[in-house]
Amino acid sequence: MSLRVYNTMSGKKEEFQPLVPGKVGMYVCGVTVYDYCHIGHARANIVFDVIFRYLQFSGYETTYVRNYTDVDDKIINRANERGISSQELAEEFIKAFDEDMDSLGLVKPTHEPRATEYIQKIIEITQKLIDKGIAYEASGDVYYSVDKFPDYLKLSKRNMEDMLAGARVTPGEQKRDPMDFALWKAAKPGEPSWKSPWGEGRPGWHIECSAMSSSLLGDSFDIHGGGRDLIFPHHENEIAQSEGASGQTFVKYWLHNGFVNVNQEKMSKSLGNFFTIRDILKTYDAEVIRFFILSAHYRSPIDFSDQNLAEAQSGLKRFYEALEAAEIATDGTEKKVQRTDEGAKVEKKFREAMDDDFNTALAIAHLFDGVRTMNRLIATKKFKKKPELIAQVEDLHATILQLGEVIGLYRSQPTTWLEKVKLVGLAQLEITQGEIEELIKQRLQARKEKDFSRGDEIRNDLEAQGILLLDTREGTSWRLK
RNA sequence: GGCCCCGUCGCCAAGUGGUAAGGCAGAGGUCUGCAACACCUUUAUCAGCAGUUCGAAUCUGCUCGGGGCCUCCA
Numbered sequence: 001m002s003l004r005v006y007n008t009m010s011g012k013k014e015e016f017q018p019l020v021p022g023k024v025g026m027y028v029c030g031v032t033v034y035d036y037c038h039i040g041h042a043r044a045n046i047v048f049d050v051i052f053r054y055l056q057f058s059g060y061e062t063t064y065v066r067n068y069t070d071v072d073d074k075i076i077n078r079a080n081e082r083g084i085s086s087q088e089l090a091e092e093f094i095k096a097f098d099e100d101m102d103s104l105g106l107v108k109p110t111h112e113p114r115a116t117e118y119i120q121k122i123i124e125i126t127q128k129l130i131d132k133g134i135a136y137e138a139s140g141d142v143y144y145s146v147d148k149f150p151d152y153l154k155l156s157k158r159n160m161e162d163m164l165a166g167a168r169v170t171p172g173e174q175k176r177d178p179m180d181f182a183l184w185k186a187a188k189p190g191e192p193s194w195k196s197p198w199g200e201g202r203p204g205w206h207i208e209c210s211a212m213s214s215s216l217l218g219d220s221f222d223i224h225g226g227g228r229d230l231i232f233p234h235h236e237n238e239i240a241q242s243e244g245a246s247g248q249t250f251v252k253y254w255l256h257n258g259f260v261n262v263n264q265e266k267m268s269k270s271l272g273n274f275f276t277i278r279d280i281l282k283t284y285d286a287e288v289i290r291f292f293i294l295s296a297h298y299r300s301p302i303d304f305s306d307q308n309l310a311e312a313q314s315g316l317k318r319f320y321e322a323l324e325a326a327e328i329a330t331d332g333t334e335k336k337v338q339r340t341d342e343g344a345k346v347e348k349k350f351r352e353a354m355d356d357d358f359n360t361a362l363a364i365a366h367l368f369d370g371v372r373t374m375n376r377l378i379a380t381k382k383f384k385k386k387p388e389l390i391a392q393v394e395d396l397h398a399t400i401l402q403l404g405e406v407i408g409l410y411r412s413q414p415t416t417w418l419e420k421v422k423l424v425g426l427a428q429l430e431i432t433q434g435e436i437e438e439l440i441k442q443r444l445q446a447r448k449e450k451d452f453s454r455g456d457e458i459r460n461d462l463e464a465q466g467i468l469l470l471d472t473r474e475g476t477s478w479r480l481k
Numbered sequence: 482g483g484c485c486c487c488g489u490c491g492c493c494a495a496g497u498g499g500u501a502a503g504g505c506a507g508a509g510g511u512c513u514g515c516a517a518c519a520c521c522u523u524u525a526u527c528a529g530c531a532g533u534u535c536g537a538a539u540c541u542g543c544u545c546g547g548g549g550c551c552u553c554c555a
Binding site: 028029030031032037038039040041042043044045047072073074156157158159161162163205226227228229230231232233234256257258259260261264265266268269292295296297300301302303307308310311312314315318321322325353359361362364365366367368369372375376378379380447450452455456459460463468469470471472477479 | 550
């Protein structure tokens with residue numbers, strides 16, 4: 001079975017066949033760097049991180065481009081408010097973005113271009129569009145004339161009459177048509193600007209992506225991604241610009257991720273229901289966020305809430321507990337892992353799920369099946385005396401780690417991860433680790449003396465405080481309720 | 482006003498024509514001094530109504546409910 005992807009352009013799942021066999025070019029719209037990233041940005045970037053990883057895992061030599069928009073109205077405004085240059089502001093938030101993506105465990109794209117590094121290319125494309133009669137200059141601005149591009153709105157599947165009927169489009173002063181959009185904006189005082197054939201100015205938003213993508217991937221490439229909200233106008237305009245200039249099909253497959261909602265509504269600053277990655281990371285482990293995001297299909301909306309994050313944490317904990325148990329049961333020593341039926345089965349199902357438009361939710365469900373099988377084997381009587389069972393557990397363990405890598409999960413040492421989550425949770429309780437350990441000692445003493453009621457009392461008290469005790473042959477450990 | 486999406490077990494969530502994955506929570510059991518952990522078993526006919534079909538959660542129509550885009554937005 002081969003990879004199938006949902007293409008926004010056709011509205012269907014299509015068989016994935018790159019323009020050049022074995023190679024993939026992928027461009028994803030990055031962020032405008034004027035503020036900290038929120039959980040919605042985290043989703044978009046994690047989704048395409050996983051797509052990138054899976055393409056490579058599937059054997060495609062993939063060039064992944066994700067840009068920084070470092071010149072824009074919002075950057076200029078914010079910089080003015082703070083009395084710094086827009087360059088300084090952009091630098092600051094590029095750094096913050098990199099830190100956030102790093103802590104979320106994203107791999108680096110092949111290229112991370114900045115819009116300001118491609119001004120020449122932007123001017124070049126703009127000039128070409130003017131030469132072709134598709135764009136026009138007006139007092140230092142340059143606009144794209146949408147009625148010169150018959151395919152306009154083919155991605156968002158709207159029509160011009162309906163758009164105009166919306167009556168919320170206000171004609172720009174220099175525009176010939178209210179639907180036209182700016183390729184180049186004449187400089188205003190105090191704004192960053194570059195020299196151009198039309199005077200000092202700066203690029204419009206949409207043209208940046210056309211310039212960066214064609215520079216790094218060519219006039220025609222395989223995958224273009226971004227959030228749903230970019231379909232119109234951003235991606236529509238990119239198509240108009242790139243295809244208008246090159247005369248070639250810009251992109252073969254358009255992929256768009258769904259939103260992160262809060263209380264069933266889109267997250268937005270005006271509603272105040274806004275969570276930055278940094279804030280969330282204070283309470284939740286980065287991998288929990290990734291797990292939460294990947295437990296739904298990338299095109300569906302997901303609802304961000306404490307309950308959902310807590311559930312994601314429970315789910316991920318199940319993996320780490322099983323991985324830890326497997327390491328203990330097999331002594332965790334490094335050995336050549338034999339492929340067994342169990343491991344092969346999990347891998348096959350995982351691939352099938354991912355091949356079906358990157359169905360990470362289903363893929364994770366198959367990994368859960370692997371966990372259950374592993375736990376069951378370990379719980380078998382006389383497990384340690386059955387080499388064939390040990391081999392299966394070792395293989396499942398290795399398989400889960402290997403496939404986990406593909407979606408960026410289970411990258412930590414189980415013991416370390418479990419300990420970390422435990423301590424973060426403990427910090428929210430009234431009791432300290434030392435106190436717990438002291439009580440465990442007292443209970444052990446009581447149990448030695450067969451004073452079970454005292455022992456139970458301690459255990460019940462701890463449970464009331466949110467601490468569960470686990471008795472094993474090796475001794476008593478504790479975990480959070 | 483135009484375009485579009487969604488409504489699956491208490492909660493989260495796969496499944497787009499062949500008879501409902503998985504996780505969390507719950508119940509019963511095995512294990513245990515008693516528990517916990519782990520394991521085993523167990524819990525839905527898919528918002529409603531009407532159609533198409535041998536057969537529908539999956540297709541069509543209508544109704545109800547929720548959301549998105551049409552302006553910057555992941």
